Amino acid sequence: MEKIKVKKLTQGAKLPQRATDGSAGFDLYACIEQPIILNKGDTAVIPTGIAVEIGRRDYAAFIYARSGLAIKQGISLLNSVGVIDSDYRGEIRIGVIKQTEGEYEIKPFERIAQMVIEPVATPEIELCDELNETQRGSGGFGSTGKN
DSSP: OOOOEEEESSTTOOOOBOSSTTOSSEEEEOOOSSOEEEOTTOEEEEEOSEEEEOOOTTEEEEEEOOHHIIIIIOEEETTSSEEEOTTOOSOOEEEEEEOSSSOEEEOTTOEEEEEEEEEOOOOOOOOOSOOOOOSSTTOOTTTTSOO
């Protein structure tokens, strides 16, 4: 993949950035003018002020929590992982939830999530009457071990 096009929807928006050469994800920034205070159980949708054009239908952008915010502050994504489809051109907004006790203040232009660009498979769906048998079969939750 050569480039991802990024459009600033708000003049002050920050472009996604990788923190190090080895970073898989691009940090996304809270494009807000005033801090947002979250307490346990509070949710918010944080604008980033940007939209992206991935440029290939066989790729998508996946939005993940930042591990430091999640572990140290209890700030996670509302939907666990966000998916930015290759044909979406709207603003990337981050749904967050405060899961632990205490107050947390999201500051303007704070790194709020990370975006990873990954390939996606889009196979055809085929209706059938039977599926191949496996050792596991239809065993569900906990069927492969004690827990």
